[in-house]
Amino acid sequence: xxxxxxxxxxxxxxxxxxxxxxxxxxxxxxxxxxxxxxxxxxxxxxxxxxxxxxxxxxxxxxxxxxxxxxxxxxxxxxxxxxxxxxxxxxxxxxxxxxxxxxxxxxxxxxxxxxxxxxxxxxxxxxxxxxxxxxxxxxxxxxxxxxxxxxxxxxxxxxxxxxxxxxxxxxxxxxxxxxxxxxxxxxxxxxxxxxxxxxxxxxxxxxxxxxxxxxxxxxxxxxxxxxxxxxxxxxxxxxxxxxxxxxxxxx
Amino acid sequence: xxxxxxxxxxxxxxxxxxxxxxxxxxxxxxxxxxxxxxxxxxxxxxxxxxxxxxxxxxxxxxxxxxxxxxxxxxxxxxxxxxxxxxxxxxxxxxxxxxxxxxxxxxxxxxxxxxxxxxxxxxxx
Amino acid sequence: xxxxxxxxxxxxxxxxxxxxxxxxxxxxxxxxxxxxxxxxxxxxxxxxxxxxxxxxxxxxxxxxxxxxxxxxxxxxxxxxxxxxxxxxxxxxxxxxxxxxxxxxxxxxxxxxxxxxxxxxxxxxxxxxxxxxxxxxxxxxxxxxxxxxxxxxxxxxxxxxxxxxx
Numbered sequence: 001x002x003x004x005x006x007x008x009x010x011x012x013x014x015x016x017x018x019x020x021x022x023x024x025x026x027x028x029x030x031x032x033x034x035x036x037x038x039x040x041x042x043x044x045x046x047x048x049x050x051x052x053x054x055x056x057x058x059x060x061x062x063x064x065x066x067x068x069x070x071x072x073x074x075x076x077x078x079x080x081x082x083x084x085x086x087x088x089x090x091x092x093x094x095x096x097x098x099x100x101x102x103x104x105x106x107x108x109x110x111x112x113x114x115x116x117x118x119x120x121x122x123x124x125x126x127x128x129x130x131x132x133x134x135x136x137x138x139x140x141x142x143x144x145x146x147x148x149x150x151x152x153x154x155x156x157x158x159x160x161x162x163x164x165x166x167x168x169x170x171x172x173x174x175x176x177x178x179x180x181x182x183x184x185x186x187x188x189x190x191x192x193x194x195x196x197x198x199x200x201x202x203x204x205x206x207x208x209x210x211x212x213x214x215x216x217x218x219x220x221x222x223x224x225x226x227x228x229x230x231x232x233x234x235x236x237x238x239x240x241x242x243x244x245x246x247x248x249x250x
Numbered sequence: 251x252x253x254x255x256x257x258x259x260x261x262x263x264x265x266x267x268x269x270x271x272x273x274x275x276x277x278x279x280x281x282x283x284x285x286x287x288x289x290x291x292x293x294x295x296x297x298x299x300x301x302x303x304x305x306x307x308x309x310x311x312x313x314x315x316x317x318x319x320x321x322x323x324x325x326x327x328x329x330x331x332x333x334x335x336x337x338x339x340x341x342x343x344x345x346x347x348x349x350x351x352x353x354x355x356x357x358x359x360x361x362x363x364x365x366x367x368x369x370x371x372x373x374x
Numbered sequence: 375x376x377x378x379x380x381x382x383x384x385x386x387x388x389x390x391x392x393x394x395x396x397x398x399x400x401x402x403x404x405x406x407x408x409x410x411x412x413x414x415x416x417x418x419x420x421x422x423x424x425x426x427x428x429x430x431x432x433x434x435x436x437x438x439x440x441x442x443x444x445x446x447x448x449x450x451x452x453x454x455x456x457x458x459x460x461x462x463x464x465x466x467x468x469x470x471x472x473x474x475x476x477x478x479x480x481x482x483x484x485x486x487x488x489x490x491x492x493x494x495x496x497x498x499x500x501x502x503x504x505x506x507x508x509x510x511x512x513x514x515x516x517x518x519x520x521x522x523x524x525x526x527x528x529x530x531x532x533x534x535x536x537x538x539x
Contacts, residue, residue, distance in 0.1 A: 019476065022480075032480075050480035050481075051480060051481050052480050052484065054484075055480065055481075055484030055485065056484065056485075056487065056488065059474050059475070059476065059477060059484070059487065060475065060476035060508075061476060061477055061478065061480050062476045062477070062478055062506065062508065063478050064478075267406045267407060267408035267437075267439075268406070268407055268408075269404050269405065269406040269407075270404075271402045271404050272402055273402065273403045273404060273405065273442065273445060273446075273538045274403075295408075296409070298409075347537065347538070349537075354457070354531070363409075363457070363529060363530075363531050363532070364407075364409040364412065364434060364436055364531070364532045364533075364534055365531045365532070365534070366407040366409075366436075366533075366535070366536075367533065367534070367535040367536070368405060368407060368536045368537075369535065369536065369537040370538050371537070371538030371539065
């Protein structure tokens with residue numbers, strides 16, 4: 001049944017529906033047996049026997065077998081057997097089921113009874129510890145002794161080499177510094193020359209040619225006579241002026 | 251050729267049905283003298299039918315006069331109705347069947363439709 | 375006394391009342407008619423409408439569910455007229471037949487087909503066993519004079535009856 005049913009472990013079957021068409025002669029005896037063994041083949045989960053003795057063929061049978069919810073683990077192999085004279089055509093056996101997603105509580109975090117898994121502990125005592133290997137200790141000691149002697153002899157040479165390198169580095173750095181200083185000095189002098197070429201101070205101390213502009217028009221005599229031709233107008237405006245002055249005293 | 255298949259639901263599929271009970275009703279005296287009544291129950295599981303016609307017949311399926319609240323009952327899909335059928339007590343001997351027949355509206359017809367009629371029988 | 379009485383009444387009102395709610399039902403013998411498949415007319419030529427599968431049609435299938443043995447007759451009447459159709463240019467010749475398509479009891483229902491009674495367009499079966507029985511109905515309508523059917527919608531009715539014995 002494993003190849004027939006889908007994967008979920010919480011699958012429970014609650015019914016079987018089957019149909020087929022027997023082909024036989026009316027007078028012949030014919031019997032069809034269908035069902036499922038249980039897992040240990042000690043009996044049936046379900047079993048139906050259809051007796052077609054004396055019945056005409058060519059008429060399909062359709063049956064629906066309700067079952068109590070039965071877990072897939074209890075189902076063994078299915079079978080369709082015939083006895084007598086006749087054949088079975090167009091057989092269909094359909095299982096109806098439901099799936100309990102929390103049948104295995106560990107399947108989902110939200111399932112009741114879910115227990116967070118604890119990491120597996122490793123038995124350290126079974127592991128090989130190289131630091132406690134006696135043979136390795138001896139080898140290490142020997143190697144240390146030889147290396148220490150060699151280190152002493154090589155130290156002086158290395159020191160001299162290092163000193164040589166350092167002196168060289170110092171000398172090169174001094175040379176670099178001098179070159180940089182010279183370049184800086186040259187740049188400064190160049191800037192000064194450029195500044196001298198541009199006389200900014202003469203712009204700042206520029207004076208504008210100005211002076212005093214005196215009135216060139218003079219009035220001779222100092223007396224301005226009235227215009228006789230406009231005396232009427234003059235009198236009118238004079239009178240109006242006096243009236244306006246007098247109004248402020250009323 | 252054998253085929254094995256697994257489905258989540260039972261194959262009830264799309265089947266439209268109609269039923270009427272009891273199969274063997276009995277006459278009882280009504281509130282008026284000389285009148286008998288029988289109580290029937292009708293269940294509509296046809297989503298393509300909303301109307302059922304009630305009829306009372308003799309053994310040859312000839313109509314017998316009767317009275318009910320409605321001769322044509324309107325019953326929605328998955329609806330159930332209990333109704334009374336009244337006859338004259340003098341007709342009791344010749345009444346054999348009470349039938350309910352689906353009435354299909356012309357605009358609802360499609361292809362070859364099935365009209366269903368269920369008859370209950372009066373047994374002496 | 376009066377105060378103590380009030381206190382007692384108040385405390386009683388806080389108790390929850392429990393009731394039993396019953397579910398009632400009755401089992402009765404019944405016959406249920408179901409439409410399993412609605413038929414479709416194929417149009418193999420201009421003057422023929424038929425439900426034959428080889429001509430592009432679909433057979434109408436009706437299911438009878440019976441809960442009491444020897445209590446019902448099943449009568450299926452094939453169509454002999456159109457319920458709706460355009461104007462017909464001539465008389466239509468009808469043929470139709472019903473046979474058992476499937477059963478749910480190989481022992482009790484195997485002889486339904488051999489024991490049926492036929493008259494006109496009707497096939498009558500004695501439902502001697504409980505369970506489900508499927509009936510398929512064929513129908514063909516041929517226009518007289520080999521005249522063509524006009525374009526439009528054609529519908530006919532299969533009458534399925536369940537009659538108490």
